[in-house]
Amino acid sequence: MAKTIEEKQYLVRYKADKKSHLTILNHDKCATECEGQICTLFCPGDVYKWEGDRMFVGYEGCHECGSCRIGCPNDNIKWEYPKGGHGIVFRLA
Numbered sequence: 001m002a003k004t005i006e007e008k009q010y011l012v013r014y015k016a017d018k019k020s021h022l023t024i025l026n027h028d029k030c031a032t033e034c035e036g037q038i039c040t041l042f043c044p045g046d047v048y049k050w051e052g053d054r055m056f057v058g059y060e061g062c063h064e065c066g067s068c069r070i071g072c073p074n075d076n077i078k079w080e081y082p083k084g085g086h087g088i089v090f091r092l093a
């Protein structure tokens with residue numbers, strides 16, 4: 001039987017850094033210049049949460065797919081690789 005996304009996500013683990021490797025450059029742009037806050041849709045790690053009128057970034061769950069570097073229509077996300085030894089770790093099923 002096919003695994004759900006949630007089940008598949010148990011195949012990865014994270015070693016989160018204390019400092020985020022993702023930065024929203026201008027929070028006002030998210031509120032005023034972005035219809036639909038699409039980073040909440042395209043991010044497979046469910047990192048971006050739009051609550052009230054502010055974007056919250058749960059960087060610890062980032063899959064390092066790089067999509068937010070090209071997906072944000074306002075170039076409003078600064079994305080760097082996590083520092084060495086941190087970030088996602090894949091393991092075999």
Ligand code: SF4
Pocket residue numbers: 024029030031033034037038039040048055071072073074075076077
């Ligand atoms: S897609 Fe970019 S501008 Fe839009 S809400 Fe997300 S970070 Fe902000």
Ligand code: SF4
Pocket residue numbers: 022042043044045046047061062063064065066067068069079
């Ligand atoms: S790199 Fe991928 S998983 Fe990480 S925040 Fe961006 S879209 Fe989400």
